[in-house]
Amino acid sequence: MPCAATLFRKPAVGAPSRRTRLSWLLVAPLLLLVVAGFLVPIGYTMTRAVDNAEVTGALPRTVAMLERWDGNGLPSEQAFAALVEDLRGADDAQAFGAMTRRLNFELSGARSVMRATRRQLDSLTPPYAESLPTAVPDWDTPQLWLLIKTNSNPFTASFLLRALDLQVTPEGQIEPVPHDRAIFVDLFQRTFWISLWVTVFCVLLAYPAAYYISTLSDRGARYVMLLVLVPFWTSILVRTTAWFILLQREGPMNAALEGLHITDAPLQLIFTRFAVYVAMVHVLLPFQILPLYSVMKRLGPQYLQAAASLGASPWRQFRSVYLPLTMPGVAAGAVMVFMLSVGFYVTPALVGGLQDQMISYYIAFYTNQSINFGMAAALSLLLLVFTGALVAAARRLTPHIGPGPRE
Amino acid sequence: MKKAIKVALMAAVSLGLPGAAVARDLTIVGFGGGYQDSARETLFKGFAEATGIAVLDDVYNGEMAKIYGMVETGNVSWDVIMVEAPELVRGCEDGVFARIDYDVIDKSKFIAGSATDCGVGGTGWGAAMFYDQARHPVGPATFAQFWDLEGFPGMRAMRQGPKMTLEAALMADGVSMDQVYDVLSTDAGVDRAFAKLDEIKDHVIWWKSGAQPLQLVGSGEADYAFGYTGRIIRAQGEGRAYALNWNTLLYSIDSWAVVAGSPKRAEAMSMIDYITDAGPLRAQAALWPISPANKEVNADPALQEANPGMVLNHAEEGLFINTEFWIEHGDALEARFTAWAAQ
Numbered sequence: 020m021p022c023a024a025t026l027f028r029k030p031a032v033g034a035p036s037r038r039t040r041l042s043w044l045l046v047a048p049l050l051l052l053v054v055a056g057f058l059v060p061i062g063y064t065m066t067r068a069v070d071n072a073e074v075t076g077a078l079p080r081t082v083a084m085l086e087r088w089d090g091n092g093l094p095s096e097q098a099f100a101a102l103v104e105d106l107r108g109a110d111d112a113q114a115f116g117a118m119t120r121r122l123n124f125e126l127s128g129a130r131s132v133m134r135a136t137r138r139q140l141d142s143l144t145p146p147y148a149e150s151l152p153t154a155v156p157d158w159d160t161p162q163l164w165l166l167i168k169t170n171s172n173p174f175t176a177s178f179l180l181r182a183l184d185l186q187v188t189p190e191g192q193i194e195p196v197p198h199d200r201a202i203f204v205d206l207f208q209r210t211f212w213i214s215l216w217v218t219v220f221c222v223l224l225a226y227p228a229a230y231y232i233s234t235l236s237d238r239g240a241r242y243v244m245l246l247v248l249v250p251f252w253t254s255i256l257v258r259t260t261a262w263f264i265l266l267q268r269e270g271p272m273n274a275a276l277e278g279l280h281i282t283d284a285p286l287q288l289i290f291t292r293f294a295v296y297v298a299m300v301h302v303l304l305p306f307q308i309l310p311l312y313s314v315m316k317r318l319g320p321q322y323l324q325a326a327a328s329l330g331a332s333p334w335r336q337f338r339s340v341y342l343p344l345t346m347p348g349v350a351a352g353a354v355m356v357f358m359l360s361v362g363f364y365v366t367p368a369l370v371g372g373l374q375d376q377m378i379s380y381y382i383a384f385y386t387n388q389s390i391n392f393g394m395a396a397a398l399s400l401l402l403l404v405f406t407g408a409l410v411a412a413a414r415r416l417t418p419h420i421g422p423g424p425r426e
Numbered sequence: 427m428k429k430a431i432k433v434a435l436m437a438a439v440s441l442g443l444p445g446a447a448v449a450r451d452l453t454i455v456g457f458g459g460g461y462q463d464s465a466r467e468t469l470f471k472g473f474a475e476a477t478g479i480a481v482l483d484d485v486y487n488g489e490m491a492k493i494y495g496m497v498e499t500g501n502v503s504w505d506v507i508m509v510e511a512p513e514l515v516r517g518c519e520d521g522v523f524a525r526i527d528y529d530v531i532d533k534s535k536f537i538a539g540s541a542t543d544c545g546v547g548g549t550g551w552g553a554a555m556f557y558d559q560a561r562h563p564v565g566p567a568t569f570a571q572f573w574d575l576e577g578f579p580g581m582r583a584m585r586q587g588p589k590m591t592l593e594a595a596l597m598a599d600g601v602s603m604d605q606v607y608d609v610l611s612t613d614a615g616v617d618r619a620f621a622k623l624d625e626i627k628d629h630v631i632w633w634k635s636g637a638q639p640l641q642l643v644g645s646g647e648a649d650y651a652f653g654y655t656g657r658i659i660r661a662q663g664e665g666r667a668y669a670l671n672w673n674t675l676l677y678s679i680d681s682w683a684v685v686a687g688s689p690k691r692a693e694a695m696s697m698i699d700y701i702t703d704a705g706p707l708r709a710q711a712a713l714w715p716i717s718p719a720n721k722e723v724n725a726d727p728a729l730q731e732a733n734p735g736m737v738l739n740h741a742e743e744g745l746f747i748n749t750e751f752w753i754e755h756g757d758a759l760e761a762r763f764t765a766w767a768a769q
Contacts, residue, residue: 111521112519112520112521113497113498113520113521113522115519115520115521116516116519116520116521116522117520120520120757123757123758124757127757127758127761128754128758130757131753131754134519199620199762199765199766200761200762200765201765202764202765202768202769205768205769206768267645267646267647268645268646268647269645269646269647287581289647290631372631372632373586373632373767373768374767374768374769376768381764381768384764386491387489387491387492388489388490388491388760389491389757389760389761390490390491390494
């Protein structure tokens with residue numbers, strides 16, 4: 020059977036060989052799946068993070084007029100007239116709504132100014148540079164005009180900046196957002212911190228478990244493995260809900276603690292960081308046990324026997340022989356657990372409080388609740404970048420992590 | 427190119443939703459719970475029987491993104507929808523709701539102000555503070571006491587989001603009911619409300635759907651909670667010793683609207699006309715303490731007596747949630763609340 024390397028070897032110059040065509044044909048379904056199910060949707064989502072078509076779409080004439088304005092004082096009468104014309108012609112209510120939401124995201128209150136302006140349209144007469152500011156005083160200051168001018172660019176960095184708790188002033192300066200609105204830097208830190216600890220707990224719990232299973236007879240291992248696999252096959256939602264019930268104030272966990280006289284009043288277990296850790300570790304543990312087990316199973320006892328015959332103490336056998344040899348299993352599982360943790364949504368949402376939510380919660384919030392796809396896309400993009408960078412860094416630091424070039 | 431990608435994506439998505447584009451029943455969507463159960467039994471079934479139009483009902487939590495998404499992609503699978511007042515006005519301006527056809531729907535049957543461009547009044551609703559007297563014989567009776575952690579230790583459950591929460595915080599801080607929105611319109615007032623919320627932040631469980639506060643109080647997870655009055659009254663009827671404080675009532679009127687681009691617009695309009703008629707509403711009132719925006723039913727003394735929990739009967743005791751205020755400030759306060767809650 021030809022191995023992958025020969026299948027994909029460079030074709031001879033000239034017409035592609037039949038074999039090459041065949042090999043492309045063979046990978047075509049997979050390639051198609053990756054492109055259609057992965058690259059295109061993710062790529063499209065990523066473009067939403069910088070997409071800024073709303074203002075230009077709803078106010079094309081105003082945007083064109085403002086191009087000639089230098090940003091000092093108020094724009095010309097033509098710009099005022101263009102704005103009135105744009106708003107009068109705004110028969111596409113959705114485009115208008117998208118534009119006002121976009122402006123309001125940058126400047127709270129812009130939406131109501133636009134609404135007020137639209138209500139006044141019928142009463143406005145030329146020259147609009149006079150009648151418009153009289154009817155709606157906000158047009159008398161350059162702030163809104165600057166905002167429209169800044170957002171006439173088809174691309175914007177403002178979502179990505181906001182996802183890092185930064186904003187652009189109407190004058191074009193980048194500054195941190197006010198403290199009471201700064202949230203995302205903390206959230207990214209929290210997300211990675213929780214994920215790191217979940218990974219650590221998973222490694223610590225999975226290592227002895229996997230070792231134990233690897234020492235059993237095949238038949239015994241099959242039965243014990245079932246205890247790992249059945250939860251693994253059960254939906255995350257079901258397992259999380261089970262923790263929700265277990266950890267309730269009047270639930271079994273508190274009843275047991277009180278019954279054993281360990282506590283005398285119910286503890287607040289649910290809606291805490293503790294609950295998030297417990298449930299996440301439980302959900303993700305199989306992802307750590309399975310690769311560890313497969314490495315340990317293959318290892319066999321002869322390595323430790325060899326070490327022992329050379330006079331190594333049990334601790335030395337473990338540290339110098341067993342641990343390094345099982346490191347690929349630890350690393351493969353840890354990377355998987357960490358990457359899955361980073362994107363966790365359902366579990367913290369169900370058993371955590373609002374201070375225990377991770378970044379996915381806010382991606383969902385911007386998608387479902389506040390209809391701000393730019394913000395949701397920016398957060399997703401940054402999450403992808405940060406996670407990629409962290410995993411790449413971890414691979415550099417520990418050579419065994421992931422399916423690296425290892426012989 | 428972008429359009430092409432969008433179309434390809436929509437195609438991909440709709441593959442996952444078989445039947446989304448093919449013939450479907452007239453779909454009506456509300457906030458679920460006992461209200462919707464009673465509406466299904468009386469209003470929806472009644473309409474289906476009267477007209478022969480098959481009706482399907484579904485539940486959502488008021489998240490507008492789904493509706494915006496449907497309208498934007500032209501893949502509208504909901505027809506009639508119940509919405510809260512600020513969302514109705516904003517959605518109307520944003521073009522996600524169709525204009526109400528007042529040739530089909532009789533405008534004169536609604537109480538003043540509840541028949542607008544894109545929606546007609548469905549039912550009045552309220553949220554108020556309650557607790558289980560089986561667990562706590564004496565509980566907080568005012569907003570100030572709800573904030574009193576020493577007098578009433580324990581967990582609180584409140585609706586996640588700034589609406590109603592900020593109003594309650596200000597009233598707990600001594601602002602009188604008629605001053606709430608004046609104070610909240612200033613930056614200092616918003617700061618004051620959040621400072622007040624800081625006091626109880628570590629003792630609040632935030633809920634999203636109306637069933638949660640009942641579940642939280644019922645299971646002892648929360649000691650004192652804000653919940654929707656209809657559901658609390660229903661729980662009382664089922665034997666729960668829930669004390670409900672009407673003087674902590676915040677109320678508003680939900681409306682029926684039609685999603686823009688609905689392929690069943692005509693049926694949707696006639697359905698709305700039917701489910702806001704006095705006859706079907708009287709049947710529903712026998713099952714659930716509704717407070718309809720239908721003038722005649724709302725003012726019916728016999729019904730008021732039978733339904734002491736009709737929200738609009740308690741208007742004097744409660745605070746009417748200011749729709750205009752939330753349209754103006756909703757986005758900014760939502761953002762601030764989200765940041766505050768996460769910190």
